Amino acid sequence: xxxxxxxxxxxxxxxxxxxxxxxxxxxxxxxxxxxxxxxxxxxxxxxxxxxxxxxxxxxxxxxxxxxxxxxxxxxxxxxxxxxxxxxxxxxxxxxxxxxxxxxxxxxxxxxxxxxxxxxxxxxxxxxxxxxxxxxxxxxxxxxxxxxxxxxxxxxxxxxxxxxxxxxxxxxxxxxxxxxxxxxxxxxxxxxxxxxxxxxxxxxxxxxxxxxxxxxxxxxxxxxxxxxxxxxxxxxxxxxxxxxxxxxxxxxxxxxxxxxxxxxxxxxxxxxxxxxxxxxxxxxxxxxxxxxxxxxxxxxxxxxxxxxxxxxxxxxxxxxxxxxxxxxxxxxxxxxxxxxxxxxxxxxxxxxxxxxxxxxxxxxxxxxxxxxxxxxxxxxxxxxxxxxxxxxxxxxxxxxxxxxxxxxxxxxxxxxxxxxxxxxxxxxxxxxxxxxxxxxxxxxxxxxxxx
Numbered sequence: 323x324x325x326x327x328x329x330x331x332x333x334x335x336x337x338x339x340x341x342x343x344x345x346x347x348x349x350x351x352x353x354x355x356x357x358x359x360x361x362x363x364x365x366x367x368x369x370x371x372x373x374x375x376x377x378x379x380x381x382x383x384x385x386x387x388x389x390x391x392x393x394x395x396x397x398x399x400x401x402x403x404x405x406x407x408x409x410x411x412x413x414x415x416x417x418x419x420x421x422x423x424x425x426x427x428x429x430x431x432x433x434x435x436x437x438x439x440x441x442x443x444x445x446x447x448x449x450x451x452x453x454x455x456x457x458x459x460x461x462x463x464x465x466x467x468x469x470x471x472x473x474x475x476x477x478x479x480x481x482x483x484x485x486x487x488x489x490x491x492x493x494x495x496x497x498x499x500x501x502x503x504x505x506x507x508x509x510x511x512x513x514x515x516x517x518x519x520x521x522x523x524x525x526x527x528x529x530x531x532x533x534x535x536x537x538x539x540x541x542x543x544x545x546x547x548x549x550x551x552x553x554x555x556x557x558x559x560x561x562x563x564x565x566x567x568x569x570x571x572x573x574x575x576x577x578x579x580x581x582x583x584x585x586x587x588x589x590x591x592x593x594x595x596x597x598x599x600x601x602x603x604x605x606x607x608x609x610x611x612x613x614x615x616x617x618x619x620x621x622x623x624x625x626x627x628x629x630x631x632x633x634x635x636x637x638x639x640x641x642x643x644x645x646x647x648x649x650x651x652x653x654x655x656x657x658x659x660x661x662x663x664x665x666x667x668x669x670x671x672x673x674x675x676x677x678x679x680x681x682x683x684x685x686x687x688x689x690x691x692x693x694x695x696x697x698x699x700x701x702x703x704x705x706x707x708x709x710x711x712x713x714x715x716x717x718x719x720x721x722x723x724x725x726x727x728x729x730x731x732x733x734x735x736x737x738x739x740x741x742x743x744x745x746x747x748x749x750x751x752x753x754x755x756x757x758x759x760x761x762x763x764x765x766x767x768x769x770x771x772x
Contacts, residue, residue, distance in 0.1 A: 327392060327558075328481055328482035328483055328558060329482065329483075329558045329559065329560055330482065330483070330487055330555075330558050330559060330560075331483060331487060333559075333560075333563040333564065333567070333568060335487045335490075335491070336555065336556075336558070336559045336563060336568055337567075337568050337571045337572060337575075338487070338490045338491060338494060339486055339487060339490050339555050339558075339645070340552060340555050340556075340568065340569075340572040340645075341490075341494060341571065341572050341575040341576065342489075342490040342493065342494055342641030342642070342644075342645070343546045343551050343552070343555060343641065343642055343644075343645035343646075344544055344545045344546055344572055344573075344575070344576035344642070345494065345497065345575060345576055345579045345638060345641065345642070346638045346639050346640075346641055346642030346643075347426065347429055347430065347433075347635070347638065347639045347642060348540075348543050348544040348546075348580075348642065349544060349576065349579045349580040349583045349638075350501070350583045350587075350605060350635060350638060351429055351605050352540065352543060352544070353540060353544065353580045353583060353584060354583060354584055354587040354588060354591075354605060354608075355598075355605070356536060356537075356540045357521070357584055357588065357598070358588070358591070358597075358598030359536075359598075360528070360532075360533045360536050360537070361524075361525060361528025361529070361533055362520040362521060362523075362524070362525070362528070362598070363520065363521055363522055363523055363524035363525070364524040364525055364526055364527075364528040364529045364533065365528070365529075365533055365536070365537055366521065366524075366581075366584070367524055367529075368529060368533065368534055368537035368538075369537040369540060369541055369580075370577070372537055372538050372541040373541050373545075373573055373576075373577050374573065375753065375757070376538065376541065376753075376757075376758055376761055376762070377541040377542065377545050377547060377573060378569055378570065378573045379718065379750060379753040379754045379757075379758050380542075380545075380547045380548065380714045380717060380718055380754075380758060380762075381545055381547060381552055381569045381572065381573060382565060382566065382569045382734070382750060382754070383717045383718050383720070383721040383722075383754055383758075384547065384548075384550070384552040384553040384556065384717055385552055385553070385556040385559075385565045385568065385569055386556075386565065386721055386725075386730055386733045386734060387402065387553050387556075387717070387720070387721065387725075388552065388553035388554060388555070388556030388557040388559070389556045389557060389559050389561065389563075389565065389733060390402065390725075390729065390733050391557065392557050392558075393557055393656065394412075394416075394550075394554060394557070394649070394652035394653045394655075394656045394657065395411075395412050395415040395416055395550035395553050395554060395649060395652075395653065396409065396412030396413060396415075396416060396653055396657055397412070397653075397656055397657060398412065398553060398557070399411055399412035399720075400412065402720075402724075402725060403720070403724060408720060408724065411713070411716045411717070411720065414709070414712070414713055414716070415548070415549055415550030415553065415649065415713055416550065416649060416650055416653045418548070418549040418550070418705060418709040418710065418713060419546075419549040419550060419551055419645075419646035419647075419649045419650065420646065420649070420650050420669065420672060420673050420676075421676065421701055421704065421705050421709070422549065422646055422701075422705045423471075423474075423643055423646040423647055423669075423673045423677075424673045424674075424675075424676035424677040424680060424701060425676075425677060425680040425698050425701045425702055426639070426642065426643055426646065427467050427470045427471045427474065427643060427673065427674075427677045428463065428467050428677050428680050428681045428698065429639065430466075430467075430470035430474075430636065430639040430640070430643060431463055431464075431465075431466030431467035431468075431469065431470045431681070432453075432456070432457065432463065432466065432606060433470075433632060433635045433636045433639055434466045434469055434470055434636055435456060435462065435463070435466045436606060436609075436610070436632045436635075437629065437632035437633055437635075437636055439452075439610075440613070440625070440628035440629045440631075440632050441629050444613070444621075444624065444625050444628065445610040445613045445614045445624070445628060452606075452607075452610060453606040453607055457681075457684040457685070458684055458685040458688075459685060460682060460685050460686050463681045463684070463685075464678055464681050464682070467674070467677050467678065467681050468674060470636075470639070470640075470643070471643075471670055471673060471674055471677065472670070473636075473640055474640060474643045474644055474647050474670075475647060475666040475667065475669065475670045477489050477640065477644050478644055478647045478648055478651050478662075478666050478669075479651075479662055479663045479666040479667075481662065482558050485644075486644055486645075486648065489640070489641065489644065490641055493634070493637040493638065493640070493641055494641065496634055496637070497579075497634045497637065497638045498579065498582075500627075500630055500631050500634045501579065501582050501583055501586055501634075502582060502586075503627065503631075504586040504609070504612065504627075504631060505582055505585050505586035507612060507627075508585070508586050508587070508589045508590040508593075508612060509585065509589050511589060511590055511593035511612070512593060513592055513593040513595075514589035514590070514592065514593050515589075516589075516592040516593075517588035517589030517590070517591055517592035517593065517598075518585070518588075518589055520588055520592065520598065521584055521585060521588050531768050532768065534765070534768070535707070535765045535768040535769055538711075538761075538762075538765045539706045539707050539710070539711065539765070539769070540706075542706070542710040542711060542714055543705075543706045543710060544576055544580060545572070545573065545576055546642065546645060546646070547710060547713075547714050547717075548709070548710040548711065548712070548713030548714035548715075548716075548717060549646070549649070549705075549709065549710055549713055550649045550713075551645040551646055551648070551649055552572075553717075554645070554648055554649050554652050555645060555648075556568075557652075561736065562736065564736070564740060564743065565733060565734060565743075566734065566740075566742075566743050566746060566750070587605060587608050587609070590608045590609070590612050591608050594607075594608060596608060609628075609631065609632075610628075613627065613628040613631075647666070647669055647673075650665070650668075650669040650672075651665040651666050651669055654668060654669070676701070679697050680697050680698040680701055681698075682697075683696040683697035683698045683699075684696070684698065707769040708766070708769060711762060711765055711766045711769065712766060714758075714762055715759060715762040715763060715766065718754050718755075718758040718759050718762065719759055721754055722751070722754045722755035722756075722758075722759065723755065727751070730751070731747055731751075734746075734747055734750065735747060
């Protein structure tokens with residue numbers, strides 16, 4: 323561990339932090355509408371396979387690089403491959419999460435608006451137009467975007483243990499409890515069975531190359547792969563921790579939460595008669611419907627649950643945004659000599675500006691298009707379909723073909739002290755070295771063609 327560099331207090335704290343990075347709006351906001359747009363249960367099957375046979379090896383690749391160097395993404399490449407072009411992977415994984423954070427904070431701002439709405443007048447049956455009316459406004463979404471980013475940098479500026487670790491210890495258990503409560507209620511709504519059927523009965527004719535690519539991309543997005551967040555968090559892990567257990571725990575928590583979120587939202591989507599492929603606004607149209615119906619029978623219950631739920635969504639969004647912010651902050655602190663507070667403010671300034679453009683792309687800048695997409699959609703498409711995929715490809719190529727095999731073995735098995743990991747190393751090494759690059763390259767080409 324580099325002298326004076328912070329680290330997580332325990333293996334459990336590291337898993338909690340990485341799970342916090344993974345569990346967030348990618349599960350609650352993006353996963354349900356991606357399922358809706360890509361064929362329901364067929365998409366989920368591909369997503370499950372991707373999570374363990376592709377995303378987990380990529381996650382382990384990032385973890386190996388991070389803990390082997392105890393450095394930020396750029397510094398890690400300089401340590402392991404000094405004076406080579408691999409430094410550009412370091413630059414890529416500083417820039418990519420900041421682009422994601424820019425538009426992610428816009429969605430986080432929407433969550434803050436809905437929290438304010440829940441705590442104020444609450445929701446009634448006439449909620450279908452609420453989302454569309456809000457996002458086209460120029461100032462209110464921008465203010466919420468700003469507030470969300472300020473909360474993010476406030477936690478990051480407090481440090482690894484006092485800020486990031488402490489925040490995740492409180493937020494994740496609360497998030498799991500509340501999403502289960504919403505799921506149970508959603509399943510009791512009239513017409514909810516159609517949503518359950520949509521999630522459980524696959525139509526394999528829906529599986530096309532574009533659906534496979536979308537499932538892989540969602541898996542990358544949800545686990546924050548290819549953009550240095552896992553590498554950065556792993557760099558704060560002690561050498562005594564088990565990388566495979568941490569990676570498997572992170573993937574399992576993320577997958578479990580995504581599935582629960584799907585069963586919390588899709589039954590309500592069908593019960594409300596909302597189109598399952600409605601897009602990014604799906605969660606903001608569906609959840610208010612649930613709370614409005616709860617309020618008809620028990621207003622106090624509706625108000626309490628809606629406040630707690632949107633509060634938890636904000637917190638869940640923050641656990642992911644914090645990890646993305648930390649990548650840039652770690653780079654500025656360790657490579658540019660900035661204090662953590664100044665680095666946090668610099669990241670805030672850059673991401674706020676791009677995020678403001680993303681926010682305004684639903685209203686005053688809706689006519690501005692990049693390659694046929696709004697600014698928001700372009701940033702989402704660029705990162706989830708290209709930058710994350712390309713970054714993931716470079717990580718598995720680096721670990722599988724550039725790093726010495728013995729170095730990878732030492733990190734994965736803790737110098738041979740973990741018998742279980744010694745037995746798993748062969749299959750994991752094969753996935754990292756051969757399978758993952760071919761699959762990721764296929765996905766990348768598919769995204770380019772489509």
